[in-house]
Amino acid sequence: MSTVNDGRPDKSMSELKLEDLGWTAYIQQCGESADALLHKHAESFPARVVIAHGGTYVVLSEHGRERALLKGTLKRAVRMGSSGKPIVGDWVCAVSPSHSGAVVIEDILPRVTKFSRSQSGEHRSEQIVAANIDAVFILTSMNEEFNLRRLERYATQAKVCGVPAVLVLTKSDVVSARNEKKYRNEVEKAIEGVPVHTTSAVTGKGIRELLRYFDVYKTICLLGSSGVGKSSLVNQMLGDERQQVCDIRDDGKGRHTTSHREMLMLPGGGLIIDNPGMREIQLWDAQGEAIDDTFDDIIKLAKQCRFRDCRHLNEPDCAVKEAIASGKLQEERLIAWHRLYDRE
Ligand SMILES: Nc1nc2c(ncn2[C@@H]2O[C@H](COP(=O)(O)OP(=O)(O)OP(=O)(O)O)[C@@H](O)[C@H]2O)c(=O)[nH]1
Ligand SMILES: [Mg+2]
Ligand SMILES: [Zn+2]
Structure with missing residues (x-):
């Protein structure tokens, strides 16, 4: 450590x-x-x-x-x-x-932005991850760790916090070009209006594209589970092995290598915040429009449900259920929706 x-x-x-x-x-x-x-x-x-x-x-x-x-x-x-x-x-x-x-x-001094999440534990409370950030990079690796629902949660939370998000699919060197495209399509379909990049800390792919964001956003915070390659990305951007990286053969599981959050200056300008991996992102202040935007498809369908307060479970004339039955909506979308709302 x-x-x-x-x-x-x-x-x-x-x-x-x-x-x-x-x-x-x-x-x-x-x-x-x-x-x-x-x-x-x-x-x-x-x-x-x-x-x-x-x-x-x-x-x-x-x-x-x-x-x-x-x-x-x-x-x-x-x-x-x-x-x-x-x-x-x-x-x-x-x-x-x-x-x-x-x-x-x-x-x-007053905070102009902050990225918060709900602190786990008996009483939910706000945990502020970082302050005065201009954007977040949300990372996930293209292996068994890949989890669309978690990405959605992060993207939603960024929206709630009013901070622009960029999705970064890491470790492109471990997947075929075909699978890389599949991952990318899946993400683009599920989370609309958020740029998606694929990167590799081994080949250096995609790093230059990410660095360009610092022309617009001065301070960017990295988010994502342990082992997705946050510190490896930071090292690529620094051109230096500054951040410790878990060097044991990657098995898709995180090991919590980074022990504390730190903001680092990039040689070409800009500041990046490396974080210890988070186990779970729980939404803070999750009521409101941000979540509805992420689930545009369901919101739109729900307007045609017979009951205004339809929960899309067993209600008659549920347009969401009908869309799933006819193949117009993927069932995973509704499952993700329920996960999000049933938690509250
Ligand atoms: N093949 C491959 N392995 C990578 C890549 N990026 C990171 N890794 C490996 O993935 C493991 C975890 O990388 P880290 O950069 O330590 O991940 P992290 O997100 O900082 O993890 P925490 O600090 O625990 O939150 C290490 O074994 C890295 O060598 C990549 O682009 N390709
Ligand atoms: Mg790390
Ligand atoms: Zn319904």
Whole structure:
């Protein structure tokens, strides 16, 4: 397991500009509220959180890469389980310390976007995965791990969070061209209006195309189960074996190699967030239009069901069931729909 690089000064970072960290795009969206907070704290400067892991914080700013500590009041908020703790991607208001080595995080600047999911456990609560991101890459590998329903969940959650998604089908080197096409078609059919790419970290296929997204989106967060190849993709983009990759022969099962979330700067510009694989994505704030959009086909059919509140189970004159019987709709679509709604 890799340990947290706790932010010893990095010479290559000494020329860092706020612009490289996405400040301009952020401040355009955020406006005066961020400036006001910065002015409130004397001598403070903006910094961006790249690691927030078990009480260890690392930030990037014009001063480079530094370890950071929380101010007392923030620490208390964190202890009380408040959502007020800094997360990866956050812009914070930082001040340089007088003697100890670390900078102090005084405040968290407003988040313009966030990707959340529902935390598993007895009580559902929001878990914010990353803040101030401009897009997400949702990864799945083209092997036995491939799971359309999970992709749908991620895509739906991205929509709920108002963040554009790009679907990435990885490990194209392990499938035939014909099967690759099959996977791609299946995804394009199920999830409309979201770009789909196929990539390989072995041959380098598709990496350049993905890098182009950073021309538009400054900060992109990687999502997907353990073992789909998130860190391998990051290494390809960095042109460096920076992120640890599980090097045991791939058997389609994940092994949870990446231990903590981290935001990394790409040499050609842009920031990418590598995540430890998630077991399950559960929707947060799942009511609303985003889900309906993903299930356009069912929504449209449901308007013709006899009962307005038809659940498409055993009701008479159910247009959805009829469409399945006549082959117009795949039964898997309805199963996915039920999985999503029955959970709520
Ligand atoms: N054949 C092939 N193997 C790949 C590819 N990308 C990743 N792998 C292998 O898949 C395994 C998992 O890759 P990782 O990059 O560690 O996956 P991850 O998504 O970061 O996993 P976690 O950190 O556990 O979430 C490793 O054995 C990689 O070598 C690829 O494009 N082709
Ligand atoms: Mg990883
Ligand atoms: Zn019905």
